[in-house]
Amino acid sequence: MQILQTLGLLLVFLSMAGLMFKRILPALIALPLMALLVAIIGGVTLDDLITHVIGGGATKLSTAMVVAIFGGMLSILLQKTKVAEAFIKKGAELSGDNPWAISVLMYVLIVLLFTTLGGLGAIIMVATIVLPILSSVGVGSMTAVGIFLMGVSIGGALNVTNWAVYVNVLGLEVNEVRPFALVMFGFGFLASLVYITLQLYRDGHNVKLKKIAFRSLVLLLLAGGAKGSYDYLLSASSKELVDAGLQYIGTGLKYTVGLGILWLFAIAIVRLITRANEKATAPHWITVFSPIIPLFLILLFDVDFIAAFVIGLCYTFIATYKPGALNVFIQSCFEGASVVMPAVILMFGIGMLLVAIMGPGGQVALTHYVGGDWPVMALLRPLMADIIPEGPMAYVLVFAVLAPMALYRGPLNVWGMGYGLAAVLLASGMPGGAIMGVLMSTGQIQGISDPTNIQNVWLANEMKVDVQKVLWNTLGYSWILAIAGLIVAAWMFV
Known part of the structure; x- marks a missing residue:
């Protein structure tokens, strides 16, 4: 049963990332929908889903x-x-x-x-x-x-x-x-x-x-x-x-x-x-x-x-x-x-997804779950423990290679799935500073080069250049900048 639940969670993450990547589903809808599906598949009770995931999650980033x-x-x-x-x-x-x-x-x-x-x-x-x-x-x-x-x-x-x-x-x-x-x-x-x-x-x-x-x-x-x-x-x-x-x-x-x-x-x-x-x-x-x-x-x-x-x-x-x-x-x-x-509404979904993955936190009792542990976190923790890079060198190499996944609303894009991935990494034991280092470093690729940014599209149109050419013109610089940030983050937080 746990294997099927874990596969179901991975399928939700991948499908939602694909829908955002293809621009079929906007992030402000995809994130709360992902939170609901993650909670349901993970075995969260209906009462906790309504009270904590939806109610508490919507105000978590107040x-x-x-x-x-x-x-x-x-x-x-x-x-x-x-x-x-x-x-x-x-x-x-x-x-x-x-x-x-x-x-x-x-x-x-x-x-x-x-x-x-x-x-x-x-x-x-x-x-x-x-x-x-x-x-x-x-x-x-x-x-x-x-x-x-x-x-x-x-x-x-x-x-x-x-x-x-x-x-x-x-x-x-x-x-x-x-x-x-x-x-x-x-x-x-x-x-x-x-x-x-x-x-x-x-x-x-x-x-x-x-x-x-x-x-x-x-x-x-x-x-x-x-x-x-x-x-x-x-x-x-x-x-x-x-x-x-x-x-x-x-x-x-x-x-x-x-x-x-x-x-x-x-x-x-x-x-x-x-x-x-x-x-x-x-x-x-x-x-x-x-x-x-x-x-x-x-x-x-x-x-x-x-x-x-x-x-x-x-x-x-x-x-x-x-x-x-x-x-x-x-x-x-x-x-x-x-x-x-738009950013505030997106934060509603981010907060819901954070609670769906990590639980309500604080003094909320979870005695009705096995081991008193939030069920989604209990499912993801062993999986992420096996794939999270250990040590500064692995941290830099893995996320330097994955850095372009901040483009096209990918999983490292903070205005896509970025904070959802952050919640998974945080739940699995990665230090918050190390996660910030990943998001802020790779965020430069998204902020400078991503053709799906509204500002990139507007500026390219204003200056009569192809927005995809802007991507290739700036990607080398933003990628090197991301790698430099990851190296510093590894030194400071890993």
Whole structure:
């Protein structure tokens, strides 16, 4: 009987993955349906199915849902107040007419914006400004699309809305997510610079590869020397002095950033009292910090996700206040919530599937099951124990080979079956950090290269290029980026 149940569970996973892969069944329907089938085949009682899988599962990711809604509000407010538009245009004015410099600057601005922005509306809004700027200096259509997609995906690594899902699903602390996200951001930034440089060279621009390579080598040598010196100091008797110095620097940075945020608020309040914004034709320079204030609050001060977004909303409202601003703010709240509804609805299904596989957790008694164990977990645990890679080397090799399965709504796609697979891996004993490493690393392939992404389709259509060619143009970079992330994840969590 157990063998038939296990085969039935595998059949459900494979069939649902196939239906999502073929785009026959959307993920927001496939995931709750999979949760119901998994629970029924696994032997979950009807009462537990209704109470825990459906009822408890729908609200399991409630924190992540609320964070997504507040993030959507801030995203729409930045668009309606033209803060994001001014952010990009100011950067273009400062970059001159050098294609490489403009491409890198546009990429940096996209990254910064999408640490907070999200959704197709934000992508279209920013793209309608950025793409003409890139085209005006001779950047090729394919290159422009690749730059934009990399910026959105790498910015997403520091988008705290995404962190909230990892915290809720995998039971991680922000302090566990943050270091790896910063590492992925660093790798992604370097990979993007390589992509921009080589693509511009292929587009026929006079990119001084030797000069760029030499400067990069010097920076790497300096970084290596600094790391070597740091390791030596730590191994010497002055370790306590070094730790104290680093702590002093960190504290000084926090005070500096904290005072800077208070200073920005003070300027915004003074401008509100003096009605300075009523005379302005464009957002004031202080609004440039609107997208990144929530990020700084979470990164440096461990401020709660929702509180950070509320502070960001308040700052943007005050810094852009003029007659009618309250109506714009209210509209942004409503529209922001509606924009993220597809993701929120998807989280209903993810939560149901998590509970169907792992059980309700907490203090819920399961004495009516054999051994007091949730039946689905009891079936899957021995199976996954045999196939989960053991050791850092196997972890990297297995998931590096499987990384392209993040494409086409595959099992490693976080907006497909990714979190369902995460639940199975978590139930089988794999550390939450290691699972996050897999999803965040392979997620770069999905975020940059997946032809089923709405943004990929829209950008390819806008620039008159084939979306499948975008896949092949960027896949090498995103795959290498995924492998680099897996190596770091193996070192940190396995």
